[in-house]
């Protein structure tokens with residue numbers, strides 16, 4: 001399914017485009033498809049959203065530039081942890097939310113690739129990743145806990161706090177159903193120490209949704 005989604009998304013890439021390239025196991029298959037296109041002569045420039053995506057693109061000889069090297073990105077293809085029917089998203093399950101959001105914000109168009117389990121009526125069943133400065137992360141976590149009555153968890157990898165590509169920590173916040181994503185976004189990002197959160201509001205244009213029976217639908 002993820003491979004089909006990756007190949008389907010590659011169909012939107014046109015010669016000469018600057019492409020934002022997402023992170024994660026679904027984006028992996030888009031990178032593979034993009035590699036094939038470049039091999040067969042497509043000219044493009046790719047802006048990676050993580051060090052891992054950067055590495056994969058270079059391995060496949062896809063020309064890579066950094067976000068600072070371009071004024072605008074034609075199209076970004078990325079995965080998501082949740083997408084609703086208004087194209088609002090939760091991202092950051094792989095810890096790449098900050099660069100992903102910066103790339104999405106600079107893109108003229110963003111298409112999400114996700115399987116049907118990620119298409120939801122309301123965001124929030126997936127714990128919202130919040131990227132924080134390591135200094136004082138505990139105070140941020142306590143603040144979120146007391147403000148929202150939830151139990152945030154510091155993301156751990158190999159026994160230590162996970163460090164993002166930007167040298168930050170991630171706090172996963174199980175909000176449950178989010179009724180006012182815009183207000184939550186503002187409240188979180190107004191907390192000193194919070195760098196950004198995984199709510200991607202009004203950034204995605206469409207989603208390619210992959211269904212169990214092998215079909216893909218553009219919504």
Ligand SMILES: O=C[C@H](O)[C@H](O)[C@H](O)COP(=O)(O)O
Nearest residue numbers: 024025026092093094095096
């Ligand atoms: O930080 C990671 C990204 O936001 C991913 O795009 C998201 O977690 C979806 O990843 P996957 O395609 O592996 O489920």
